[in-house]
Amino acid sequence: MSSLRLAIVNQKGGTGKTTLSINLGAGFSQRGTTVLLDADPQESAGHWAKVSGNDGDLPHIEGVVAGEVRERIQHLSDAHRYVLIDCPPHLDSDILRRVLSFVDMVLIPIQPSPLDVWASIGMAGAVQEARVSNPDLRAYMVLNQQDHRNALSRSMHEALADFEIPVLRNGLARRAAFRSAALEGCSVYRLGKRGSSAVNDIEAIIEEVLDL
Ligand SMILES: Nc1ncnc2c1ncn2[C@@H]1O[C@H](COP(=O)(O)OP(=O)(O)O)[C@@H](O)[C@H]1O
Numbered sequence: 001m002s003s004l005r006l007a008i009v010n011q012k013g014g015t016g017k018t019t020l021s022i023n024l025g026a027g028f029s030q031r032g033t034t035v036l037l038d039a040d041p042q043e044s045a046g047h048w049a050k051v052s053g054n055d056g057d058l059p060h061i062e063g064v065v066a067g068e069v070r071e072r073i074q075h076l077s078d079a080h081r082y083v084l085i086d087c088p089p090h091l092d093s094d095i096l097r098r099v100l101s102f103v104d105m106v107l108i109p110i111q112p113s114p115l116d117v118w119a120s121i122g123m124a125g126a127v128q129e130a131r132v133s134n135p136d137l138r139a140y141m142v143l144n145q146q147d148h149r150n151a152l153s154r155s156m157h158e159a160l161a162d163f164e165i166p167v168l169r170n171g172l173a174r175r176a177a178f179r180s181a182a183l184e185g186c187s188v189y190r191l192g193k194r195g196s197s198a199v200n201d202i203e204a205i206i207e208e209v210l211d212l
């Protein structure tokens with residue numbers, strides 16, 4: 001079976017890339033062999049794992065540098081069903097270009113504010129550019145830190161409609177469990193009852209992605 005190569009990107013910091021990467025990675029790990037490549041030089045995903053000593057709940061996490069990213073993605077996707085890449089928050093980095101030219105799908109987490117959508121517009125350009133060499137690249141935005149799932153403002157709908165990249169039906173609500181998991185060095189799956197709503201958010205995204 002071929003692997004699914006999924007990059008989590010946004011040029012803006014703090015939109016939820018690492019939160020989404022770690023927790024999707026934990027969910028995918030329950031479905032098949034999974035590896036999370038930490039391509040962010042700040043290594044937040046790697047630090048997350050160090051908190052817990054990575055005792056099994058987190059996906060397997062490896063660091064990578066720009067010069068090796070293609071080879072590593074290729075190599076890892078020979079041996080893993082799911083390869084996730086947590087990307088650095090730059091638009092012009094070599095590593096982002098290389099990752100986008102070599103994955104099946106990108107997820108772009110954004111906060112549900114028009115300002116955040118506009119700040120992410122450069123991503124649409126980067127995706128278009130990558131499609132020159134990677135024409136099958138699929139790209140979706142993922143709404144993160146939603147307060148009321150179905151109550152997006154009209155200005156938000158208008159901002160999203162201007163954006164060429166479609167939005168996943170499922171997103172992440174703002175939940176203490178996502179922060180607790182980071183503090184405790186685990187995924188939301190490890191939090192038991194405290195994490196059950198967060199797990200539902202993540203599972204819904206995984207099922208949607210696998211259905212696309
Ligand atoms: N859905 C959420 N609910 C609550 N806190 C969140 C959520 N998503 C992200 N956060 C918090 O927001 C901050 C930034 O998230 P992070 O995943 O580190 O973003 P990025 O990797 O894009 O810089 C972190 O403190 C994280 O715990």
Ligand SMILES: [Mg+2]
Pocket residue numbers: 017018019040044045
């Ligand atoms: Mg990060």
